[in-house]
Amino acid sequence: MRLIQGAEEMRGLCRAAKARSGRLGFVPTMGALHAGHLSLVRAARAQSSVVAASIFVNPAQFGPREDYSRYPRNLESDCALFENEGVELVFAPEAGEMYREDSASWVLVEGLSERLCGRTRPGHFRGVATVVAKLFHIVEPDIAFFGQKDAAQVAIVRRMVRDLNFALAIVVCPIVREPDGLALSSRNAYLGPEERYSAPVLFRSLERVRRLFDGGERNSSELIRAAREEFLAEPAVRLDYLEVVDPDSLEPEPEIRKKALVAVAARIGSTRLIDNILLEP
Ligand code: AMP
Numbered sequence: 001m002r003l004i005q006g007a008e009e010m011r012g013l014c015r016a017a018k019a020r021s022g023r024l025g026f027v028p029t030m031g032a033l034h035a036g037h038l039s040l041v042r043a044a045r046a047q048s049s050v051v052a053a054s055i056f057v058n059p060a061q062f063g064p065r066e067d068y069s070r071y072p073r074n075l076e077s078d079c080a081l082f083e084n085e086g087v088e089l090v091f092a093p094e095a096g097e098m099y100r101e102d103s104a105s106w107v108l109v110e111g112l113s114e115r116l117c118g119r120t121r122p123g124h125f126r127g128v129a130t131v132v133a134k135l136f137h138i139v140e141p142d143i144a145f146f147g148q149k150d151a152a153q154v155a156i157v158r159r160m161v162r163d164l165n166f167a168l169a170i171v172v173c174p175i176v177r178e179p180d181g182l183a184l185s186s187r188n189a190y191l192g193p194e195e196r197y198s199a200p201v202l203f204r205s206l207e208r209v210r211r212l213f214d215g216g217e218r219n220s221s222e223l224i225r226a227a228r229e230e231f232l233a234e235p236a237v238r239l240d241y242l243e244v245v246d247p248d249s250l251e252p253e254p255e256i257r258k259k260a261l262v263a264v265a266a267r268i269g270s271t272r273l274i275d276n277i278l279l280e281p
Contacts, residue, residue, distance in 0.1 A: 001083040003090050007098070007138045010091045014052055014139050017088060021050040026141030028132060031055035031092075032072035032186035033081045036176040040145040041085040043173050052089040052139050053082055059095050061127030067270075072189055091139065098134060107133045109156045109163070115250035116152040116263050117274065120240055128153055129160050136161075141168050149175045149183050151261050151276045155250055175275070177203065183275045190271040198234045202264050202275040205230040205242065209262050213279050218256045220244035231266070240265040240272070247278065256281055 004010045018024045025048030027040045044051045055078055062068035075092060082090050106126055112118070113125035136144065146154050154172050161170060176184050181203030182196075191199055205227040212226055224242055231239050244253050247261040256279055263276040 001079065001087055001090060003079055003092060005091075005093050005097060007091075007093060010052075010089065010093075011138050011140065013089055014141075017050045017052070018140070018142070023048040023050070023142045024139070025051045026135070026139045026144045027051065027053040027087075028135050028144065028146075029053060029055055030057045030071065030186065031078045032074055032189065033078045034176075034184045034186065034188075036147055036149060036184040038081065038085055039176050040147060040173050041082065041087055043171060044143070044145045045086055047171065048143055050089075051087045052091065052141065053087045054091040054093075054135055054139070056091070056093055056098065056131065056135075058098070058127055058131040060099065060130055061124050063121055063123065066121070067187075067190075072186055091135075098131065106130050107160060107164075109159050112152070112156050112159060112250050115245070116241065116243065117265060118152065120265070125152070125156050129156055132157055133160065133164070133166075136166055136168065143169045143171055145171050145173060147175065148172050148276070148278070149185070150274070151247065151263055151278075152250055155248055158248070181207070183273075185273060187271055187273065191268060195236065195268045195271065198237050198268055199273060201230055201234040201237050202266055202273055205264060206262055206275060206277045210277055210279065213256065218281070220252070220254050220256065220260075223256075223262070227262075227264070236268060238267045240267060 025044030027044050029037050057071050059068055107129040108126050109129050118125045158170055180200045182200045209223045209227050212223055227242050242264045245261050246253055253260050259280045265274045
C-alpha cells in the first residue's frame with residue numbers, strides 16, 4: 001500500500017495501476033474508518049482489479065459552526081485498515097493541496113443540493129460535489145463506491161456524473177449497522193453513553209415506517225406521523241427532518257407509488273446523525 005499526498009503523483013500512480021491491472025475501483029472517505037467504509041472496500045475489491053481510496057476531511061462541505069476541526073482523524077490506523085483490506089493506493093492530501101487560496105470553481109448540482117441535509121446545511125452539497133469531482137479527476141476510476149447511508153450524496157453524485165459526462169460507474173453499497181440498528185458513522189464516536197443509548201431511535205422510526213408500509217400504508221403523511229411518534233419517547237433527540245422523497249430527485253412524494261426514500265436526520269446533543277431506508281411497492 002502507498003500513501004500519497006500530492007494530486008499529480010496520485011494521478012500518475014492511478015494511471016500506472018490501471019495500465020498494469022485493468023479496472024480501478026475507488027472508495028472516497030473522510031477517514032475515521034469503520035466497518036461501513038470497509039464494506040465499500042470489499043465491494044471494490046470484488047468488482048475491480050486494483051483499489052484506490054482517499055482520506056480527506058473536506059473543509060468545503062462543513063459550515064462555519066460545524067465540526068470540521070474536531071472531526072476524528074486517525075491517519076495511521078486508517079492506513080493499517082486499508083492495507084489489511086488490500087487497498088493499493090491511499091490518497092490523503094492536505095487541505096491546501098485540494099484548495100488553493102484563490103480557488104474559484106465549484107460544482108453545484110442545482111435543486112438537489114437544497115433538499116434534505118442541504119436545507120439545514122447550506123453549501124454542504126456544493127462542497128461534496130466539488131470534492132468528489134476533483135477526486136474523480138485525480139484518480140480517474142472506472143468504478144466509484146458510495147454508501148446508501150448518505151442517500152442524498154448518492155443522488156447528487158449520480159446526477160453530477162450524468163450531467164458532466166464523467167466516464168465511470170457508481171456502485172452503491174447497503175448501510176452497515178450496529179446490532180441495535182444504529183447506522184455506523186464516524187460521528188457515533190461523539191456520542192456519550194446516554195446519547196448512544198438514545199441514538200437507535202432513528203432506525204426505530206424507519207422500522208416503524210417499514211412495518212406500516214408492509215401493512216399497506218402508502219400515504220406519506222401517515223407514515224411520517226407514525227415515525228415522529230417514536231421520537232416522543234426520546235426527548236433528548238431533536239428531529240431535524242423526516243421525509244419521504246423520490247430517491248433520484250429528492251422531491252417529496254405524498255403517496256408511495258414507486259421506489260421511495262425515507263430519510264431522517266436528528267441531533268443528539270451536538271451530534272447530528274442521519275439514516276434512511278428505501279421502500280418499493
Ligand atoms: P464518510 O467518511 O462519512 O464521508 O463516508 C465515506 C463513504 O462511506 C460514503 O460513501 C458513505 O456513504 C459510506 N458510509 C458511511 N457510513 C456507512 C455505513 N454505515 N454503511 C455503509 N456505508 C457507509
